[in-house]
Amino acid sequence: MTKTFARAAAVGAAALLLASCGERPDEGAGATPGATGGAAEEKFSACMVLDVGGVDDRSFNQSSWAGLQAAQKANPDIEISHVPSTDDAAYVPNLQAQVSKGCNTVIAVGGLMTDAVEEVATANPDQQFAQIDAAPAADNVYGMQFNTAEGGFLAGYLSAGMTKTGKVGTWGGLNIPPVTAYMDGFWEGVQHHNKEKGTDVQVLGWDETTQQGSFSEDFLDQAKGRSITETLISQGADIVLPVAGQSGLGAGAAAEAAKAEGKDVKLIWVDTDGCESAAQYCPFFLTSVTKNLSGAVEEYTTAAAGGEFPEGQYLGTLENEGTGIAPFHEFDSQVPAELKADLDKVKAGIIDGSITITSQSQPKE
Template identity: 50%
Template sequence: MKKYVRGLAIVSALTLAVAACGSKPTDNASGGSANKDFKACMVSDSGGFDDKSFNQTSYEGFQAAIKAKGLTEVKAESKSDNDYPTNMTAMVNAKCKVIVAVGFKLEDATDKAANANPDIKFAIVDSAPAKPIANVKPLLFNTAQAAFQGGYLAAAMTKTGKVGTFGGIKIPPVTIYMDGFAEGVRYYNKQKSKNVQVLGWDDAKQTGLFTGDFEDKAKGQNTGQNLITQGADIIFPVAGPSGLGGLQAAKASNGKVNAIWVDTDGCVSAAEYCSVLISSVNKGMDVAVQDAVTSVVDNKYDSKQFVGTLENGGTSLAPFHEFDGKVPAEVKTELDQIKADIISGKITIASKAQPAAS
């Protein structure tokens, strides 16, 4: 997997000019850029911009805003959690006009930077300040809704009667997926008088399997194999790059095990695993990030939190791709009805990790 420069390196729009960690960033916007003096900045979490998951999806939206508005891009890719305060400070020192933080783990660094720099606009993916901050826009997603569909789909497609899930770290942006998945399986069992088991997560007790990080693919593969050994023939990794190891375990089964991906359409972001991906639970971070950056350029920024839902397209079930002919028409119809029933409120989801409605 290609890796960008990690840690405290600061990458500008067109070239990298950093001699050592912590060096002052240099900016090289093209002369024809419409807003070349406008610096839009982003800090990743420790998964990095090429995680084939939420950092990558958020960065794609960031790049779309840069291109559409002719901005100067500055970004900092974090190697570990210890990098967040330093990378955020680097963005402030680079005189960014908007800073996008990717991930729940950047909450503290973002809040401190925003309070100390009220003239800079911030947006953060998957987090919201405990008390609203006038220059911080939370970008939240009720992925339990689409994960509910994913759980139903897994229950409908399993041949062993067992499906499994595991997370990276036990934080709300992870457990919300696992909750929705488990609730969707339970709904299938109730509707069909079945007893499909969920391995790896007990949503009532909020206990289950976690790799402990989002980076270690080997841990993800071992955890996925653990679920497979217990009989799961469909797995649902919620662990960023670590989760790719779970997809590798599924692929190694030679057709016996399949998976459902998260955050983005796995057949696009991790095409090498498309043959085992029934679908993916999408989180529309790209659109939300692009809108947040654009709003600052257009002087339309506000700090009201955005919540992505099935209704507004902020979360969704991805196409079935290679499984389109394998998912029964009846199941497709039922998934559409579930979406309508969640939107209308006929189906309610219990997960306490769901963000409050905006």
């Protein structure tokens, strides 16, 4: 069965802001015990296995951890901890270690862990798991997925309405559905603007029809991210959407360099509101395509700690605020009122089904 949790995006954003502004947790231990008082058996232990990039990646790891922090803040009887993964070889050992230490639930961050989650969950059928960016891999796994093609569509439409060069760009970390869903949506949003407004805006770095494009093959290397972004800028793109975790921060450096050369380049961040998670580059962020990772994790953990483990999966959409676009921040006055109104109409059309997104990377209910 599928359960959806409608959470205000502001809750997740506030939790993420607290996470990004505080001291970096000790990744060796990663534990944050609950408040003192009460019997030990009353505590609920929620343990998170992070993907590469660490807890302060300004993206999905950090936002997911912020959800656990928010759950603990609301219920001090929840004990939380996290462990980083240095590479994919660490997934299985990390997951099994959380089972061995007696966690009530183990939350895996990222679709790349699917095989590892299936292996460990199948071997431990009495253990409860949850996984972000993946459908349930076993009966004891709760999936949390986000249809970011919907938020990406809005970003593409916005970009097509704001570009001065008639060229926009996007690139990803890996050619996998959680990444290409953003890119497909962006591409389709540009095409929709072209159709509705008679424009001829080109998308560089990705072609949904061929599923070919630019990838850093990495979620950490900012130098690669800068190089790819600089290439797109040199080809005429003045708005760029990187979908690559920390590698995407290289796009910020590329935008700064372009500004020094007199070029006006805007960026669109993903997963979180970039003006909160990567504030140093806020002057370049036209908006961000968000997914309410922190809200979904908080809701799951709160329910599980209350004795009711959610079943099936959560699917974040525009309708339940699981995805969307962030405020325009410093660019708000530059986005025409007509374009803002059009974005509201496009959003409504996606929700009511009158606008169809065809991306094959969209998660299924």
